[in-house]
Amino acid sequence: MQVKKNPNADPGKYSFIFFQIGLIVMLSLTYFGLEWKSYQGDDLDKQRVQINSFEQEDVPITQVNTPPPPPPPPPPAMPEIIEVIEDKLDIEETKIESTETNQNEAIEPIAEVEDIAFEEEEEEIEKIPFMLVENIPIYPGCENVKGKDAQKKCMSEKIDAHVQQEFRTYISEQLGLTGFNRIYVIFKIDAKGYVADIRARGPNKQLEEEAIRVVKLLPQMKPGRQRDKPVAVEYSLPIMFEIRESI
Template sequence: MVPKKNSRADLSRNSVIYFQIGLIIVLSISYAGLEWNFEHKQNYDLQQVEFTAENSIDVPVTELKQLPPPPPPPPAPEIIEVVQDNLEIKETEIKSTETSQDEKIEVAEVADIRDEEITEEIEDVPFVAIANVPLYPGCENEKDNEAKKKCMSKKIEDFVQREFRTEIGSELGLTGINKIYVVFRINEKGMVSNIQARGPHKALEAEAERVIKLLPPMIPGRQRNHPVGVIYTLPIIFDVKVAI
């Protein structure tokens, strides 16, 4: 049996039409593609940037407000005292201060008036500023005040070097240079008082006070021709050398 072809089933007959339709579709798509607008979005950096704020303090402005004046105090009530007619009132008698020629005036005699001596109190004076320095025994014959100062300082230094117990350094286990500052007062009678010592060890302070108490009596210093207390400062340098 030979198959027969149907004229309607022949596809080659309409190939030109199909080609034209396909070409039209392709051209339409190409045209639409060329005319199409594409939005280009920028790529943003999503990293966060941190700003360090400056440490600044806003100082508020101080405003002075003027307060209204306080209200005036209420008036005090007037107290009216009613005095009875039969009440006796004592009147104050004012005596006259005028004198008459008949009155006698007592006059004190000159011998009865006594002059009281006013003692001038002068505070303690430092040794470097005293007008007339205290006189250590043996310094009386120096010619002027400056020479007497030097003589007194030399006498006190020699006395301390002679009386100070140098073996106290080895007893305490001290080494090197040790400074002791002593301040004392030479009172109006020439006696030593108010001794104060400061040093690296309590035993050194006690030894310095013991030596200063042994100073002999002196002729007191004078300021404006009056005996006064004199403040004397004495630094003591105690050098402990270790034998090799």
Template sequence: METKKNPKVDLGRGSVIFFQIGLILILSSTYFALEWKTYEKDNYDKFRIEVPQELQEDIPITQMSSPPPPPPPPPPAIPEIISVVEDELDIEEDPITSTESSQDDKLEKVVQVAEINDGEVEEVVEQVPFILVEHVPTYPGCENEKDNEAKKICLTKRIDAFVKREFDTSIGAELGLSGINRIIVMFKIDEVGDIVDIKSRGPHKMLEDEAERVINMLPKMTPGMQRNKPVRVQYSLPIVFDVRQKV
């Protein structure tokens, strides 16, 4: 007899799903079986321990005993017999002469007093550099400048013009010099306005002498003032000229 099958019925259609569900259930039951823990119940008797008073002991307080200090040393023995030493040294005393004098005493020698020179003590005049003086010396013709800075500029210009006019530059050619030559002249304008302490430094002695000659010809000026007192003002002047060879 042949078995008849319904061609519309597929018995393997849900086998995969059922297999996965079964696998999950088996693995879950295995995991819980391995992780399951059991504890034994212990029967503990609850009781209280009472300590009788006889077992409570008082701990005595002890103190460390330190040794007593040593007794003081006995006092020195007092001698039975005390001997007295007599002091009968003869001391010669120096006689004290009186230094007081009376009107009846006669002066044997008259001391002459030297003459007292009541001369005037020379006052030391302060020296101040030109750039630091409060009131610069005033060159003739610069009296009407408005302030100290303007007087500085005026004095510098007047001195430069005077040196250019009076300095003999032909000396350089006579000495065989060539090119630019520089002479540094330092001098002071003293407390009365005169030119003093002229010093120069240059490439030749004749040029130094010429520079000093020209500076010595500068006119008398009004002296500089520092703290309302006339002072000496130090001034430095460079003299530069070019000696050109004749072609």
């Protein structure tokens, strides 16, 4: 005998409805679970903050004693006698003469250019340093030397030989000076070739006087020339010698 199922007793017939009901219930429980909040009254901080009013401190008032301003100066004293000056001055009026010419006045003849005499003023050239002059002075015995550099060398050698021959070095021994002695001499060879304006500077006044004496003995030279005119030339001469101590 075969068993037959009752179609009304089939549980799978209402499975979809049960699924929807269960879904609605679960969603409702989830929503209420998320929205539920609980508070614990013991965890609340019930302390009260009390703010006391600040006490106001009285600041003492300091008074500055300012001195009173000085009294204004007294007005100037009135003069006892008032001198009245007359308002009448003698003013000399300046007469302005007319510059217009009159036909009756005689006209002076105009001088010709050839009749006017011109005087040429000579240009004064001051002393020129030895290294800058165009033509240096010529020492006796250097006349035949050609070239400016060769002439300078010849003049320097001649002056050095003159100083070595005339300078009295024993003056330093008498003064007790030893070692190197330097004397700087500056002099001028004027427009006529003579030595002038000699100045010396050294360790001792007697050595300076001796250097001036030696330079005065220099012979007359051919003067230097600047712009084809004889000029004064300034020359510097260092004199150096050594005094050795006696052993």
